[in-house]
């Protein structure tokens with residue numbers, strides 16, 4: 342019988358990694374939006390904290406690694422697209438700061454989380470329809486990029502949640518994504 346080679350965990354390419362993040366955070370927004378009327382303040386704080394941490398790490402790996410790679414690869418309309426994306430990130434960060442400093446029992450808290458979800462939905466749609474298809478057409482090495490992003494993500498997540506419960510809803514299954522080699 343042929344000897345089996347050691348199986349490495351599948352390493353997502355850069356776009357898959359980002360799409361998985363988008364899906365995971367959208368799930369949390371959905372949970373919050375549908376359930377917030379019945380949640381305790383601590384449940385709200387837990388979910389909102391996870392959302393904020395995930396988005397903080399996600400926007401950071403995009404800004405540090407993915408967007409600069411798109412600029413370097415000179416994808417179509419890269420400068421305009423990246424500038425727009427960064428403005429959208431900034432709007433998200435402003436709301437994240439309010440949520441992290443806010444009280445879940447306050448009148449605005451639910452609105453901040455729900456509006457953040459709407460911003461992110463819009464932003465994600467632009468990434469999926471305008472940026473990712475151009476990146477796929479480019480000659481960027483998406484495996485290598487994905488590896489670098491996964492490593493940076495692990496490092497940033499390792500700094501721990503600023504609020505909230507921890508890593509159980511990290512849909513990316515980060516620990517499994519990064520293979521030290």
Ligand SMILES: [Fe+2]
Pocket residue numbers: 400403426430464468
């Ligand atoms: Fe983004």
Ligand SMILES: [Fe+2]
Pocket residue numbers: 359363399403465468
């Ligand atoms: Fe994104």
